[in-house]
Amino acid sequence: MSDTALIKLTNVYRYYGDTCALHDVSLEVDKGEVLGLLGPNGAGKSTTLQIISGNLAPSAGQVWVNGIDLLDKPKAAKAGLGYLPDQPPLYRELTVDEFLTYCARLNRIPVAQRRVALDTAKQRCGLTEVGRRLIGNLSKGYQQRVGIAQAIIHSPPVVVLDEPTVGLDPLQMREIRALIRELRREHGVILSTHILPEVQAVCDRVQIINRGKLVLNDTIEGLGRRMQHGSSLLIAVRQPPSEAQLAAVPGVEQVESLGEGRFRLHHLLDRSPAEAVVERAVSEAWGLYELVPERLSLEQIFVDIATSDSASSAEAA
Amino acid sequence: MIAHIAAQEFRRLFLSPLAWTVLAVVQFIIAYFFLSAVDNYLLWQPRLAAIEGAPGVTDLVVAQVYGSSSLLLLFAVPLMTMRVISEERRAQTLAVLFSAPLSMTEIVLGKYLGVLGFFLVQVALIGVMPLSLLLGGGLDFGMYAAGLLGITLLVASFIAVGVFMSALTAQPTIAAVSTFGILLLLWIVDWAGQARADEMSGTLAHFSMLRHYEVLLKGVVNSADVIYYLLFIVTFLILSVRRLDADRLQH
Numbered sequence: 001m002s003d004t005a006l007i008k009l010t011n012v013y014r015y016y017g018d019t020c021a022l023h024d025v026s027l028e029v030d031k032g033e034v035l036g037l038l039g040p041n042g043a044g045k046s047t048t049l050q051i052i053s054g055n056l057a058p059s060a061g062q063v064w065v066n067g068i069d070l071l072d073k074p075k076a077a078k079a080g081l082g083y084l085p086d087q088p089p090l091y092r093e094l095t096v097d098e099f100l101t102y103c104a105r106l107n108r109i110p111v112a113q114r115r116v117a118l119d120t121a122k123q124r125c126g127l128t129e130v131g132r133r134l135i136g137n138l139s140k141g142y143q144q145r146v147g148i149a150q151a152i153i154h155s156p157p158v159v160v161l162d163e164p165t166v167g168l169d170p171l172q173m174r175e176i177r178a179l180i181r182e183l184r185r186e187h188g189v190i191l192s193t194h195i196l197p198e199v200q201a202v203c204d205r206v207q208i209i210n211r212g213k214l215v216l217n218d219t220i221e222g223l224g225r226r227m228q229h230g231s232s233l234l235i236a237v238r239q240p241p242s243e244a245q246l247a248a249v250p251g252v253e254q255v256e257s258l259g260e261g262r263f264r265l266h267h268l269l270d271r272s273p274a275e276a277v278v279e280r281a282v283s284e285a286w287g288l289y290e291l292v293p294e295r296l297s298l299e300q301i302f303v304d305i306a307t308s309d310s311a312s313s314a315e316a317a
Numbered sequence: 318m319i320a321h322i323a324a325q326e327f328r329r330l331f332l333s334p335l336a337w338t339v340l341a342v343v344q345f346i347i348a349y350f351f352l353s354a355v356d357n358y359l360l361w362q363p364r365l366a367a368i369e370g371a372p373g374v375t376d377l378v379v380a381q382v383y384g385s386s387s388l389l390l391l392f393a394v395p396l397m398t399m400r401v402i403s404e405e406r407r408a409q410t411l412a413v414l415f416s417a418p419l420s421m422t423e424i425v426l427g428k429y430l431g432v433l434g435f436f437l438v439q440v441a442l443i444g445v446m447p448l449s450l451l452l453g454g455g456l457d458f459g460m461y462a463a464g465l466l467g468i469t470l471l472v473a474s475f476i477a478v479g480v481f482m483s484a485l486t487a488q489p490t491i492a493a494v495s496t497f498g499i500l501l502l503l504w505i506v507d508w509a510g511q512a513r514a515d516e517m518s519g520t521l522a523h524f525s526m527l528r529h530y531e532v533l534l535k536g537v538v539n540s541a542d543v544i545y546y547l548l549f550i551v552t553f554l555i556l557s558v559r560r561l562d563a564d565r566l567q568h
Contacts, residue, residue: 016567053416057565075418083416087409093332105321106417150413160416 005030005064006158006188007052012061014047014212021047022058023212029188031157034180036203037192038302044212045192046086049162052190053083066157079108082156086163088147092136096127096146099135100153107154121153124179141172148176152183159183161191165198177202196302208305215305223301232294233265233274238287245284249276264294318419319427326431330397336435339393344442347386351446354381375457379447380534383464386443387530390436390472391500397435398479399493401428402561406487411564421561425554429480436472443468460536467533470546471526475500477553484560500526 007029014022022044029035037045050056051063054074063070066080091099100121104114122128125145130138135146144167151159164180165173180202183189193199199206199220206223208216240261247255251273254266267273274291281288330336358377365371405411414424444465450456478499483492507525522528526549529542 053412055412055415055565056567075420078416079418081416083412085409085412089408089410089412091329091410092408093329102321102325103413103417105325106318106413106419108318108418 004067006066007035007160007190008062008064009048009052010062012048012051012058012063014044014051014056015059021212022051025061025209025212025214027207027214027217029158029190031188032184033205034184034189034191034203036199036206037190037209038194038196038199038206039192039209040194043209045194045209046162047212048209049083049160049190049192050085052158053081053085053160054078055083055085079154080157081160082151082154082158083160084147084151084162084164086166088143089150090135090143090146093134095132095134096122096138096149097131099146100149103150104153107156109154117153117155120155121149124152124182125149126175141168144168144172144176148179152187155186157187159187159189161189163193164191165193165195173198208302210305216301231267233267233272233277234262234290234292234294235265235277235281235288236260236262236290237281238289239285241284241286246277249273249280251276319423319430322414322419322424322427323430323434326401326428327434330431330435335396339396340439340442343386343389343393343439346389347382347443347446350385351378351382354378355450373457374450374454375447375460375536378450379456379461380464382443382447383468383534384531387468387471387527390439390468390475391504392497393439394436394472394475394479395482395493395496395500398432398476398483398496399489400483401432401480402483402557403486403489403492406564407489415565421558425480425484425557425561429476429554429557432476432480433473436476437469440465440469440472457536463533463536463538466538466543467530470533470543471530474526474546474549474553477550477557478503481553481557481560484557 005028007027009028010026012022012025013020025044025048027035027048037048039045047056051058052065052070054065054070054077057071065077068077068080070077091102094102097118100118101114104117109117119128122131125148127142127145127149130142135143138146144164148161148164151161161180165176168176177198180189180191184204191203200223203220205219206216207214238261240263243255243257243263246252246263246265249265251267251271252265253268256264256266258264265273265277272293274293278288278291280286355378358374361377402411405414447456447461475496479492479496482496482499483489485495486492503524503526505525505527507522507528509521523545529545532539532542
C-alpha cells in the first residue's frame with residue numbers, strides 16, 4: 001500500500017437499514033491512473049462513489065481523498081475532488097457559462113483564474129460553442145459533458161465519475177472516453193460502469209464489485225491474459241461430420257453443435273486441438289471454412305466471477 | 318462563500334416567473350389595502366381631529382397596511398421557499414453542493430439569505446408605499462421603522478421555517494403546504510384559552526408570532542420580541558443544517 005494514493009478506502013462498510021450495501025471495501029487509486037469500478041446493477045458501485053465524493057457517510061471504515069481524511073476534514077478533502085453523479089447535477093434554467101461559473105465559485109477558484117478555468121473546462125469537454133445556451137435545452141450528450149465539466153473545472157487531483165457515458169451516442173462515447181484518457185495525465189480517475197468495452201477502452205485497472213464486495217482487482221493487461229485463456233474453438237464446415245467423429249479428434253473434450261455446420265469444440269486449457277482438427281478436416285473433406293479460437297470476453301470473466309462468488313457465498317452459508 | 322450561494326439563489330429565484338408573479342400580486346393587493354386604509358382615514362379624519370390623543374395617520378394607515386401585509390406574506394413565503402432545497406434534492410443537484418468544499422452550515426445559510434434577499438425586496442416595496450403619504454402630511458418615523466423592523470423579522474422567521482420544511486422533503490408542494498400549516502398554527506396558537514387569563518394561555522401567547530408582531534406595530538421595540546424572532550430563526554436554521562447532514566447518513 002502506498003501513501004501517495006489519491007483515493008484510498010480502507011475497510012468501508014455501508015448499511016441501509018439491515019441491508020449491507022458495501023462489505024469491507026478497500027481500494028486505492030494513484031495519480032495517473034484510471035480505475036474502473038465494474039459491477040451489475042445494485043452491486044454497490046454508486047454507493048462507493050458517493051462515499052468517496054462525500055455525499056454519503058460510510059457506516060464504518062476510512063476514506064482518504066488526496067491524502068486527507070474525508071470524514072475528519074471534509075472541506076479540505078473535498079477541495080481536491082470533482083464528482084459527477086450518475087445523474088448529472090445541472091440547473092436547467094441556467095446557461096452553461098452561468099452554471100460553470102457558479103461551480104467555479106463554489107470550488108473557491110480565485111476570481112482572477114475563474115475565466116481561464118471556465119474556458120479550459122469548456123474546451124476540454126467540447127462546450128465552447130454552447131456556452132450561452134440554457135442547459136435545459138441541450139441534448140443529453142451535451143448535458144453529460146456539462147456534468148463532466150463541472151467535475152473538472154477546478155482541476156481536482158481526484159475525479160469521480162459515475163457512469164460517465166450512459167445515454168450517449170457511440171460518437172460522443174468515444175469523445176468522452178478520449179477525454180477521460182486525457183484526464184489521466186494530471187488526475188486520478190475512478191469511474192463506474194456496467195459497459196464492459198468501456199473498461200477495456202479507458203481503464204488501467206479494474207475492480208469488479210458484486211453484492212457490495214470487491215471480487216476482483218486486476219490490471220487491464222492481467223484481464224487480457226485471462227481472456228486469452230479461452231478453452232474452446234469455433235468451427236464452421238460445409239459437409240458436417242457427426243458429433244462422434246469430432247469428439248474422436250485428439251484433444252477435443254466435448255462437442256457442441258450450433259447448427260448449420262457450426263460446432264463449438266471444448267478443450268483443456270493450453271491444449272488446443274486446432275491443428276488436429278484442420279488435418280482431419282482436410283483428410284476427410286469436411287470443407288472447413290472457419291476456425292476461430294474463442295477468447296473469453298470480459299463479459300464471461302465477469303459472469304464467471306459473479307456467479308462463482310454467489311456460489312461460494314452460498315456454500316459458506 | 319455563503320454570499321456566492323445566496324447570490325446564486327437570489328438570481329435563480331428571479332429566473333422563474335414565480336418570483337415576479339408573487340412580487341406583482343402581493344404588491345397589487347397591498348396597494349389595495351393601502352388605498353382602502355387611506356380612504357377610511359379620510360372618512361374619519363374630521364371626527365378624529367376633535368379627539369385629544371387620537372391615533373394618527375401612522376397608526377391608522379401604516380400599521381394597518383403592515384398588519385394585513387403580514388398575512389399576505391404568510392401565503393407568499395411558502396411559495397418561494399418550497400423549492401429552495403427540496404427541488405435540488407429531487408433534481409439531484411445537491412451533489413454539486415455536497416461535493417464542493419462547503420460545510421452544511423454554509424449551504425443552509427446561503428440558501429436562507431438568498432430567499433431572504435428576495436423578500437427584503439418585497440418588504441422594501443411595501444415600505445415605500447406609506448412614504449407617499451409624505452406628500453400630504455407627516456409620518457411618525459419611529460413607528461414606521463419599528464413596523465418595518467417587525468415585518469422584516471417576521472418574514473425572516475417565515476423563511477427559516479420554509480427552508481427547514483424544504484429540507485425535510487423532496488416534494489416542493491409538501492414543503493409549501495407544511496410550511497403554511499406551521500406558520501398559520503404559530504400565528505393563531507394563542508387563540509386557545511384566550512378567554513382565560515391563566516398561565517397556559519400566557520405561554521401560548523408567548524409562542525404566537527402575531528403577538529410579538531403586534532407589539533412592534535405599535536411602535537414598541539422590545540428586546541424580548543426581537544430576541545423571540547432571532548431565536549426562532551436560529552432554531553429552524555440549525556434544524557435545517559442537521560437535516561441536511563442527515564442526508565449523508567441516511568439509513
